[in-house]
Amino acid sequence: MKRRDFFKKAAVVAGAVAMGTTTAEANAGTHQPIDNRKVSDVAFPEKRPLIMYSDRPPLLETPRDVFTSALTPNDQFFVRWHMPDIPTFIDPDTFTISVNGLVERELKISLNDLKTKFEQVEVTAVLQCGGNSRSAYAPIPGGIQWGSGAMGCATWKGVRLSDILDHAGLKKDAEWIGFNGSEKAAYYETPNFVRELHLDELDDHVILAYQMNGEDLPYLNGYPLRLVLPGYYSDSWVKMLSNITVTNEYKHLFFMDVAYRVPDNKCECETPEKRAPKTKPITKMNVKSVIGYPTNGAKVNNKSAVVVRGVAFDDGHGVRDVLVSLDNGKTWDKALLDDGKQGRYAYRTFRYTFKPKKFGKMTIMTKAINKIGEEQPFAKDIPWNHGGYKYNGIDEVTVEVV
């Protein structure tokens, strides 16, 4: 369909529109991410209706109430693409992934070969957009004003990248691995979505996954094959992976050198007036928790047990504790964590039971602490960065006790 059909097709509904932020908010510093967006009326292919920001490229956010479960269902998993033209059909019988560059032998591997000729492995890992919760920052940084649902956790099945590279045989001077997805821009001159990772960053947990939670990857999550890089933000998890190129030299690429970067200083912070002179890629995730239940505005009954549920994660050190506060952060109490058997890259689900004792509004806060003692700061204490990346403030929901 041509772009000009856009208005004729004017079928359905408005997307989530994050307008109306007041100036007071805009100058007040970091706050809780926006959390009042409605789920769209439109269901995208293989998806339930989600919070929708854009159709070209598709940008879909998972609603908060999904974050009570350890695995995010495929049809509720968030979607983020960069280019307007994504393949809408890929034949699994003819699809191949190419491996080339500084290798002993160039490979073209079919899906069937991937599934039968290499060791099959699984990893459960959190996939989170670096700009998740961006709407918490003020002044508003550029980029989609995500709430806290640009994340999910799935069990990914596929083959180890290292097995593929071993099979191809790396030449001595191999240093960088470039990953190319199949999404295309409208102009030939537009840079492709290519990521480059240094060999040192790649370990045995990095896999090429064809399956997600026991099913084929949904198209919008990168069918038929995507890179899975546990612990890293999702900009490195290239979707619809088509090509792996080994080089000895870092190529300068827009999506590496300009986008997805934070200030290269200790606080990873700057001000709009005084931007940091040096930046670095966002790479690994910081510790974070998100409450799945109750949601903002929910009504709970006085003197009746409420079970707060949510998920917590970091970059693979593992979550040690999730603490809950019912008095605006004055005192904290430990929540119960699941057994952690999904592994250190997965969500830890938590639950915390309490009985409200007073009618009216009350705020529930959660704070995750990882095994090396890093913990979530209060939203107001998180300094600004121009891309609005890496927000990990103490989560809160306000409910009404009736």
Add this chain to the structure above:
Amino acid sequence: MKKLILIAALLASPLFAQVKEKIEVPYVAFPIKMGKGFDALQANCLMCHSFGYMINQGRQPRKFWRGKVDKMIKEFKAPIGEEAAKAVTDYLYKYYGNQKLK
């Protein structure tokens, strides 16, 4: 016999996608404010991304919108002339801008 043929067919084609046909990404109509400069936006922006992609960036100052247009030209190689770039910036600032920030 029938069973055998079926099994043979499955072996010959062990892979099948959950979705066997082309997927169709729905078109979504975003609420659009009509005004001066909208034509320039329609002609220069919408072939690469939706209106939603723009208006979900939040209310932004003029400098931000101009910066975005420049990024499209410089980084994404969009062939947008200066006149159109100015018209698009003016439109976004007027209708989706934050007039309280410079």
